[in-house]
Amino acid sequence: MKTQEMNRDWIATARTLSQALPYLQRYTGATVVIKLGGHAMGSDEAMDDFARDVVLMRQVGINPVIVHGGGPMINAMLERLEIKSDFVNGKRVTDAATVEVVEMVLSGVVNKRIVQAINRQGGKAVGLSGKDANLMVCDQTNPDLGFVGTPADMNPAILHELFANDTIPVIAPLGAGRNGETFNVNGDTAAGAIAGALAADRLLLLTDVAGVKNADGDVLTELKAQQIRDLTEEGVIAGGMIPKTETALAAIDKGVRAVVILDGRAPNACLLELFTEHGAGSLIRQD
Numbered sequence: 001m002k003t004q005e006m007n008r009d010w011i012a013t014a015r016t017l018s019q020a021l022p023y024l025q026r027y028t029g030a031t032v033v034i035k036l037g038g039h040a041m042g043s044d045e046a047m048d049d050f051a052r053d054v055v056l057m058r059q060v061g062i063n064p065v066i067v068h069g070g071g072p073m074i075n076a077m078l079e080r081l082e083i084k085s086d087f088v089n090g091k092r093v094t095d096a097a098t099v100e101v102v103e104m105v106l107s108g109v110v111n112k113r114i115v116q117a118i119n120r121q122g123g124k125a126v127g128l129s130g131k132d133a134n135l136m137v138c139d140q141t142n143p144d145l146g147f148v149g150t151p152a153d154m155n156p157a158i159l160h161e162l163f164a165n166d167t168i169p170v171i172a173p174l175g176a177g178r179n180g181e182t183f184n185v186n187g188d189t190a191a192g193a194i195a196g197a198l199a200a201d202r203l204l205l206l207t208d209v210a211g212v213k214n215a216d217g218d219v220l221t222e223l224k225a226q227q228i229r230d231l232t233e234e235g236v237i238a239g240g241m242i243p244k245t246e247t248a249l250a251a252i253d254k255g256v257r258a259v260v261i262l263d264g265r266a267p268n269a270c271l272l273e274l275f276t277e278h279g280a281g282s283l284i285r286q287d
Contacts, residue, residue: 024275027060027062027201027274029062030063030200030202031063031198031200032062032063032200032203033064033202034064034065034067034206035068035188035191035204035205036050037068037069037205038072038110038187046265047117048117049267051114053271055121055168058123065169066118067173067190067194068111068171068187070106073110083097083098085098088144088145091145091148092184093146094147095146098147099146099147099184102174103129103174103182107129107174111127114127118168123168124168125167125170127171128158128170130172130174130190131174132158133158134155135156135158136151136174137152137154137175137177138150138152138175140183147183149183151185151189173191188243189243191203191205191247191251192247195254195256195259196254199256200256200257203251203260204259204260204262204270204273205247205261206263206264207244207261208265210263211261211280211281211282212228212237212245215236219281219282220282223282224286224287225252245261247259249284252285258283260280260281261281261284262280263281266280
């Protein structure tokens with residue numbers, strides 16, 4: 001009986017691989033930008049599972065780019081250092097002391113954790129931030145927010161060089177100022193700007209919800225840009241989902257083929273989205 005069960009499992013696995021073939025072919029050579037949120041990083045085991053999926057994507061010819069957040073880790077370090085952090089309309093005020101901590105946590109602890117996880121799974125990852133090679137040059141978003149930046153000039157040449165060397169970029173959302181400043185950039189915003197600069201095939205926004213929901217609480221699996229605008233105006237899209245859908249619309253306007261908002265805590269979320277018929281989360285396209 002046990003052998004029969006094992007045989008059924010093997011047959012199911014083989015069938016899944018066979019059914020994935022058209023999607024593997026479709027994404028060969030494609031660029032996929034993945035925003036990994038701080039809440040989606042989870043345990044070391046979850047990180048290893050994510051890293052394995054990313055290495056598999058690279059193995060089958062996809063160019064994955066990881067852009068990560070780290071809000072919970074930043075909060076913990078600021079509290080540990082007894083640095084008070086204020087917010088204006090939900091956005092962190094980033095003074096000189098805070099931006100140093102943000103850079104230390106994002107470019108140091110969080111970035112290297114992801115790089116090491118990918119390398120442990122047999123990949124070749126390199127960590128950098130938007131400051132490296134002037135990848136992301138920013139203007140100040142709002143003087144009231146301090147060192148918070150909005151991407152203005154994107155220079156993705158360094159990413160193409162990494163792709164040519166089978167290397168997976170892992171990017172911390174920090175930008176270079178025009179006068180030598182370091183700017184803290186919202187992770188979703190940074191991922192959208194990088195995806196747009198690369199004219200990526202997909203931008204995957206991994207978060208802690210299943211996707212965009214309608215008024216009844218059901219996940220909408222596919223939406224057009226105008227539907228997003230209508231749902232926002234009606235108040236159905238609200239709270240933390242607004243900046244994510246705004247990022248999606250901005251990325252599509254810059255040439256990204258589609259954006260998917262999906263639950264990064266779900267096992268193999270990226271593989272389900274890319275390599276299965278039903279996908280995962282909410283896919284957003286241009287009208």
